Amino acid sequence: MIDPADYALWNSGVPRPYLKALSRDDLLAEADGVRVRDAGGRWYLDGRSGLWNVTLGYGNERVKEAIKQQVDRLPFANSYGYGRPAQVTVECAQTLVRHLPDGINHVRFASNGAQAVEMALQFSRFLRLRAGQPERMAVFAMWDGFHGQGPGAGMVTGVPYLHHQTGPMLPEVHHAPGPFAPGASDGVSDLERHITDFGPERVTAVIVEPVVGEGGHILSPEYLGSLARFCRRHDIHLVFDEVVTGMGRVGDFTRAGQLPDATPDIITLGKGITSGYVPMSAVAIHDRLYEQLHDRTTGETALSVGSTNDGHAVAAAAAIAVMGVLSEDGVLENVRQRESDLVAALGKVQAQHPELTAVRCLGLFCGLEFGEPGGPAWTPGQVNKLRMALESRGVLSSSLRVVPNLMLMPPLVVTQDDVAEIAGALDGAIGDVKAGRMPESGFARAMG
Template structure:
């Protein structure tokens, strides 16, 4: 054997040994992780902490409907939908079959180079635009949510450059918002931790306070109120200079603080943007594809942006895909004889296998009355949590729209830090067989959109008991 052949044989032997080490039967018998042998670096905390508070038997191996199962056979109601992306639940044979068919016929075609995208990708683009909020006429595909937002932010600046306004470079976001994990999207987010993990942020990013909805007559319907929900945004724009602002980016419902916008605020922002000349971007990576009880948050509130970013539920979680829907004037700004083209993209954007999954998922959402179910089950869950947690002083107001709801944990004298409390609540719920999301001081819940009435009852009961076991 040549040296190259010997190396290849040794590599294959190493691969076989790795496969054997992680065989289901052997893993199920281990009681703790071997830090030195664990190969995967994942999550957003230190690996030693993650491995120490778990064990190999908790590794997930299968899912069905709204439930997942670990290697030890324990079943969990997945009330975080994977990562808010398993919109239609697990084991969807229709989606899997469509992906397999596409993979057999044409597993790849590139949309950022050459002139021959896959027919499947073009057809899904047409389907998505047909269902999009009014005024959004074109779509550019990405491979994940952060890439969708990154595209939108870059696009907003280049849009103004092509319009002869290169000075419009500032992007404004809401405090406590979250827009992604790439360098630009993380820097554009509004949480305090951003300053720690992005010590040298890119320039021309500004944060504005979350609107004071409760003080606004238009948001509350109370004419005795005297506030203005756009006052903080106007002040931020004025401080920068209206002619310097490229875009304002907003989540129709902020996941972290579980804070929905209002129709009045979004309408007012749209009117302000038109008057002053900047673009409005909706970050619907989380809220898109049925999460709020309509295809998009823009659909739910009845107000369309100039640019809409999406991902997560677009394929119901079965394959990576993101989308950036744009209004015609945005598209046309990049399709003139003069001006710069839009250069951002990656090889796997608009992957045909992902688009095949997304097409089936989109039709299923309408055929199976998923949006109505999200509204009904969301209302059931919020009502149940409010009743079950009414006497718990550690639980703040429970808010939600559709199947995205949650609450803030309040600091009590002598209690552990809020972050530690929410982490313990997540662990307690897991022990009871339900998976929830915790983010800082918030517990956030977003089960698959196909959750039924009985499963919602189970969800509420276990969450109430899990919270009670930690906070009482």
């Protein structure tokens, strides 16, 4: 066991029993391809890609080499304010916009998803103030939507306990049910109806994840198309939070790119943008918003929001390499093929175990629901047990507590055999939970 007293890394969101149960052997020590090894010597197939970000797996030669060369050549240059950005950062932005939907041609970089979300919304509000509309400040998001944590993004995330744990946060943020929420009456119009009731002329932006991370609920093309038309009609900025769906996870560079009838005004990206090798995120905006930055009288275009590491040269080099791999090495094609394999394999698991009540996959973004056949859904504790049972069978996954789901988010480079291994382990793990067999580690017990 790690002595809690010497557990200097005070990481977020874990209660003390977890820290107490964590042994030194549980810490991760090494990785290779899609697998990670813990300090105790056990290898796991990383079915959650780190934290859904290590999209190309560990040890991608092209990304590693790009990082090394950039560290040697120029590790940092200042992209903020009147600094001089690195060549590689500008090249990264140019490369990125080539992979985004038509019209989305301008990029800012940050370091994490929450910053990107906050920057997108600040930018939206900034344009309203510039246009003399100070009454148009409201932001709408969805209950159970996830957009990061912290005083801005944590308020936009539709998870109430985050709103109250530290007192007041970003004002003028509102939530509406998504089409997947229990009791949501009308898939197409719930969010639109809430905004209509509130007063669209007071709303600056709507932010949604095209596939909702809490459970993998896929917002349909019809839903998003209708929302995009609604936003255009009311001059509301539509923000797609593609921190998870972007950069290959759904089989294309963005989900927006797969939906020609639902082009957003702003896209946020993060996670897989550097395959998790170094921190980076991005906010990309449409030409029509970018043009509004230009004041015809003063020529002023500044929105003063940024941070030291925005557009970090090493991250930019990594992102260029990731985009090269995604566009040239057949990874996107692999995502589509492995999606079919995974859906077929999970169908077989479902035939064995009716407790697997729902499977939702788009690309390699999969949400699984569990419950007693014809009875109640499994509790977060039960889903957590399943995650631990799966882990003891050698496959890492994510379990969600707010909406109990098991998420399978494997690296985009998994093979057919890897997918079969994930499904086989899941089959065994569900059997373990049903039979009350639990792994023997203190770690697993603390998680239960």
